[in-house]
Amino acid sequence: MPCVAEIVVVGAGPAGINAAERLCAHGHRVMLLDEGRQAGGQGYRRPSSGLDLDMAALMGTEAGKYEALHARFAGLLPQIDYRPQTLVWAVEDRTLHVVQAGVASTLRFDALVLATGAMDKIAPFPGWTLPGVFTLGGAQVALKDQGCLIGRRVAFLGSSPLLVLAATQYRKLGGEVVAIADTTPFARKLAALPALARSPRTLWRGLSYLGGAMLAGVPVLHGVTPVKVVGDGHVEALILRDRRGRERCFPCDAIALGYGLKPETQLAELAGATLRFDEAFRLWLPQCDADGRAAPGLYLAGDGAAIGGADAAEASGGLAAMALLADLGEPVDERVRLVLRRRLARLRSFQKGLAQAFAWPVAQIRALPDEVMLCRCEEVRIGEIRQAMAQQLGPVEINRVKAMTRCGMGRCQGRVCGPALQEIVAGAAGIAGEQAGRLRAQAPVKPIALSVAGEAL
């Protein structure tokens, strides 16, 4: 029987590649859309062409997986319709609106696998908009894509297992790490150990990075409170309070700031997924079943569905493809499916443990002073939010707060400031994070130039 289903996979990281591979193996012609220049996603990003980077050294224990994924993709490439540098900016009915090479067009689909990945979750603090402060993910992209360090003397701040990983990568390339400062108290990490012990290999890897940093004499602090970034036009030092309340100053020329990852859910929302507030991650996450079904014909995989890391992304990509195949009435290997489900469940519950060990600093955010910039795009300070909410007939719902203050209205559409805004609104209104509401996604999910619409008639 000829296959007629139009299947589109969005995102060419480990989840998207695994999904495309499995669909392809069943004889489907798959279109794989990728916003990046080269496949691999963020974690398994390839260096820019012509750049001679020792990726094996950089990827460390994950070098084997990195090479394997790219080798599999190279084998898959002739069998699929791969479209790099393609932005999907809207989903409407069964149509994707895309921009490729500066031209807008549409693509029909019958089934859609979204493997859109994640971005950094950021908590602001005084001075975080000063040049020289990067997101942690941005610091890693600079390294893997361009072979650049964000500075010569770098402080890693936030709460994320990736702080110590990125610091290790920076040290390998000759960067000086002046501090690894984590806002979560050490006791909370110990409390999360039973959950983390379910992935002993990953736990061991994290501990060995940490041990390596400490052996090298890098100051590692837990339970810190970021105070401010100081510098005249550029980062010159990071000031924070340690767990005993002492103010500490770390001279540096760059800061990598990260509080874990945040799924890119805009396309899933536009495609019909339901979102629910997750108390562990304190984020609005798309709802789907264990295999990634989110709505009829809509499948979610990878960190865009739920934060799980690269291994979970590979498993969930395979599962989403199998769910799609099963829904098309095609036979799938139940044994493989069971193995993938177990692996995914284990990796995701490990991530829930990580979310405790590396907690989103709710209390610190709610206590931030009024003058802190919250929305970089529209230059809205926290005090403006509190003031707007305190006035007569003031807004209490997050979209309404956005309408009154412009916070979240700019280029990034609240993708950066959204999680912190959620806490500021909930804090000012004295309500639970969930009750503050959710910044609604709308198309274009990323800015698009007027010129993409084409010539006027």
Place this chain on the structure above:
Amino acid sequence: MSRHTADVVIVGGGLIGVWTAFFLARRKQRVVLIEKGVVGAQSSGTNFGNLRLQGRFPGQYPLSLRSQALWEEIATLIGEDCEFAQTGHLYLAYDDEERAKLEGYAQVSESHGLAIERLGSSELRKRWPWLSERAVAATFSARDATANPRLVTPAVARAARALGVTISENACVSDVARSGDGFSVKTAGGAQWSCGALVNAAGAWAVAIAERFGETAPIVPAGPPQFVTEPFPYLIEPSIQAIDGSVIFRQIPRGNIILAGYPRTAADPVNHRAPVPPAKTLAAMRALARVAPILAQCHVIRVWSGIEGYLPDMIPVIGPSLTMPGLFHAFGFCGHGFQIGPGVGLCLSEMIVDGGTATPLEPFSIGRFRESVAVSEKFRKEFDGA
């Protein structure tokens, strides 16, 4: 159930409702405003923000000019300027037929005392060198202005509250009935209001109230799609509109360019959804690049819409009910209610307190829908498949 009395109950916390409440309170009326959601959430808060005087329905000029005088003193009236800026409005023609249409509009405007400047192709290029060659002629009205619609309705509501108006948000009217010489209004939350006069300013939801008293109007709920770009160096002072309706745009001092374009899109008033189809985003982007090629690399970052009531003759219903003394309607503003909002509120307050207003409002009577009303060319042109 809690029982209260008031002189006037207003249903609907859009721009019309809050201005009516404000002017009634200034006349010492005890006013209650009931809003099913929050004030200024639908088209009152999501419209383009244009205070345009050029090209209006001829019978609306007395109301429109009276309203503009109120806008010009908004900071004094309510204590906030809501980004009111009198930067003028430029109407563009792309061909001779459109130029003739512009001339017709200009003569109507001038007959009501508005100063209209006529510009030919070379003058246009001299004053706005970035305008595309396609614009062959234009008219400019310096008295036209803009304000920030997101801010206005809540600000007027605050001013009304300061004058003693009771504003009840998240209160859904469950029943409206005649009671003695006045009305009884119940909300789903269990409040009951007795009042002498009732103002129906419920926008796209207003017909349900009119029908309780044996009147109706063929309202069409729709949303005007709006778009905004990232900030671009400040360049465009006036509000600029192509007379073919393909695009209207303005730049705020922050640099963002706000644009809108027809056709309008049908909305869902039950689920409160006013979608913006991506094809319309692209159409508006094309139309803007056509008139301002300098913006070709400027990015659209956001779109929005809100629910508005439209009527087939593209003019609103304003004035007393013809079936029920004490009931006043003001709804169906067809995408041009923002400019006349304060004027409508002032006129309604005069009708309620003085028994009439000097501003002629006959064309806007709900009575016109007793017979079938001709569908205007404007309605046909501005809606999908209408």
